[in-house]
Amino acid sequence: MKNKAENRFIPMTSIDSGIGQQVISDLYYFPFQIVNVVFYGxxxxxxxxxxxxxxMPRSGDNIIKEAEERFGKNNPPKALILTxxxxDHIGGITELIEKWKMPVYAHELELPFLQGEQDYPEPDPTVEGGLLxxxxPYYPNEAIVVEGDLRALPMDGSVPFMEGWKWIHTPxxxxxxxxxxxxxxGALIAGDAFVTVKQESLYKVFTQEQEISGPPRYLTPDWEAAxxxxxxxxxxxxxxxxxGHGRPMEGETLRENLQMLVEKFDEIAIPDYGKFVDGKKD
Ligand SMILES: [Zn+2]
Ligand SMILES: [Zn+2]
Known part of the structure; x- marks a missing residue:
């Protein structure tokens, strides 16, 4: 099979799975298994x-059903924007493109991973963290081939079909x-630049206990850029x-937690050990 990343069913879930929620009148998030997708409009x-x-892999039908409830049937999105x-962020893409035929946008540096040219580093099972x-190693890291209209995000920072939004490069x-x-x-869709659940922990992912974290450890190769x-x-x-993972965070809680994450990034985000930090951390 060409796209391993989306053919593998990953049997993992959270108590929020399938229960979408509107956070601002035009922003809705839909958690499915252990990851969130966002509807804007x-x-x-x-x-x-x-x-x-x-x-997640094989979640396309659930995303379609949820979107149809919010925006009506036969109403494809103007675009799919990939963080x-x-x-776990492209798993349903083939079903979605088949159904909706919408253009797909990503940062130009992400395109090789979406065109089958470059694989992500293999996940690190030895990283400090937890069961997840x-x-x-069960997670696919291979590049996929997006069979559709794949484009680079515009260089001027604008986000297609999302007036008033800017994309920010957060490598x-x-x-x-x-x-x-x-x-x-001040609305932010952060992808995995930081997350609000300790994504390494199977238990915390299941309960969705809110806790600010850096990007998921087992898949983050460049901690200084992060x-x-x-x-x-x-x-x-x-x-x-x-x-991308965890419940939305807002107001004072968000401000304080982000501040704390910046100040204690070494402690909170960077793992004490693991293949992406060995020899790199003091
Ligand atoms: Zn993720
Ligand atoms: Zn990720």
Whole structure:
């Protein structure tokens, strides 16, 4: 099979799985198994909308069903914007493209991983963390081939079909990772630049206990870039953040937690040991 990343069913879930929630009138997040996708657009039959990320392998049908409830049947998104190309953010992409035929946008540095040209580093099961990290070799890291209209995000920082939003390059977790930010109300879609659940821990992922964390450890190869990316996002003072994993965080809680993550990045985010840090950390 060509796209291993999306053909493998990963039997992992959380108590929030399948229960979507509106966080701002035009922002809705849909957790499925252990990852979130985001719908941007005012709800209503026939309204324009954009999908951010494409979920776990084989979650396409669930994403389609949820979107149809919010935007009506036969109303494809104007585009799919990818924060990055990890298997848990592109898993449903083939079903979605087949159904909707929408263009797909990603940062130009992420394109080789979406065109079958370059694989991500293998996940690190030895990293400090927990059970989810230990079973991470089960996660596919191979590049996939997006069979569709794949494009680079515009160089001017705008986000197609998302007026008032900017994409921000937030590498570290992957080279071409982006976050999306709307200055008018401080809404942030952070992907895996930081997350609000301890993603290495099977138990915490299941309960979705809120806890600010750096990017998922078992898949993050460049910790210094990851640190700079978190600093960049914290300096925007977002009012609400939807992250790739965990529940949205907002207001004072978000401000304090982001500040803490910046100040204690070594402690909170960077693992004490693991193949992506060995020999690199003091
Ligand atoms: Zn990721
Ligand atoms: Zn992820």
């Amino acid at each position: 005012q709800p209503g039959e026939g309204n324009d909308w954009v999908l951010i990320d494409a979920g 990055h190309g990890h298997f 990290a230990k079973i991470s 570290g977790h992957t080279q071409g990772h982006v976050s999306l930010y709307r200055e008018s109300d 640190r700079t990316s978190v600093e960049k996002l914290a300096s925007l003072h977002p009012t609400i953040a939807i992250t």
